[in-house]
Structures are given as structure tokens and as C-alpha cells.
Amino acid sequence: MQNEDKKMEVQACCPDEVEAKRVVTHTYSPAVDVLERADEVVVLADLPGVKTKDVDIEYEDGRLSFTARTDTSNRATGKTLLHEYEPGDFRRSFRVGDAIDASGIRAEMNDGVLTLRLPKKATEVARKIEVRSGGES
Numbered sequence: 001m002q003n004e005d006k007k008m009e010v011q012a013c014c015p016d017e018v019e020a021k022r023v024v025t026h027t028y029s030p031a032v033d034v035l036e037r038a039d040e041v042v043v044l045a046d047l048p049g050v051k052t053k054d055v056d057i058e059y060e061d062g063r064l065s066f067t068a069r070t071d072t073s074n075r076a077t078g079k080t081l082l083h084e085y086e087p088g089d090f091r092r093s094f095r096v097g098d099a100i101d102a103s104g105i106r107a108e109m110n111d112g113v114l115t116l117r118l119p120k121k122a123t124e125v126a127r128k129i130e131v132r133s134g135g136e137s
């Protein structure tokens with residue numbers, strides 16, 4: 001093995017790999033979990049690379065929508081050997097109906113996971129009904 005003009009080579013496993021310098025913006029539909037609890041609905045969405053300031057959430061007419069943008073300004077510099085990551089936006093929308101108390105919706109972002117808490121309206125929260133025996137008043 002000679003030490004002159006060593007070149008690092010990285011190859012993709014796909015034969016029709018696209019040129020490494022191409023920059024494309026994509027729109028992704030993030031993976032989510034939706035959990036129903038007695039008093040709220042919780043939505044967990046994976047948003048890797050997204051900062052809190054780059055998330056927009058709307059609730060209107062029973063529809064919850066959110067968009068998020070990835071910041072590409074801090075990309076690593078250097079000669080590109082392999083480029084597979086494509087920056088892009090995230091977009092997702094859900095029909096959750098009118099049972100949600102829109103004024104109480106809360107959102108937080110932690111380690112690339114967006115958590116949305118949608119409280120149910122008081123009339124929609126299940127309540128336990130006490131059963132009495134026939135001899136009690």
C-alpha cells in the first residue's frame with residue numbers, strides 16, 4: 001500500500017445513487033403516537049433536528065395541524081463523501097372533532113419529540129356514576 005495521494009471513498013449501496021451535491025427540500029409526515037386518556041388526548045410526534053422556535057401549531061374547526069422546519073444553516077463543512085440526509089419540513093394534520101377544549105391545548109418540545117396535550121371539554125370527560133343499593137336514600 002502506498003501513502004501517496006490516499007483518497008477516502010464512501011459508496012452508497014444503491015446503484016442509482018444521486019449526485020452528492022444536490023440539495024432538495026422535502027416535506028415529511030412525521031411518525032406519531034396518539035393516546036387517549038380520561039381527560040385528554042396526547043399526540044407525540046418525532047421531529048428530529050427541529051428547534052422549538054421552528055414549530056407552528058394550529059387548531060381550527062376540530063382540526064389540529066402542525067408544521068416544523070429543520071435548520072440547515074449548521075451543516076458540517078468539508079468535502080462531501082456521501083450525502084443521504086435531505087433537509088425538509090414536517091407537516092401533519094388530524095381531525096380530532098369538537099370534544100377538545102381548544103383554549104387548553106398545550107405543546108412542548110423535548111429531544112426532538114413534540115408533545116401536544118389536548119384537554120377534553122368537561123362535558124366529554126367520562127365520570128364515574130355511583131350505584132346505590134335499593135334501601136339507601
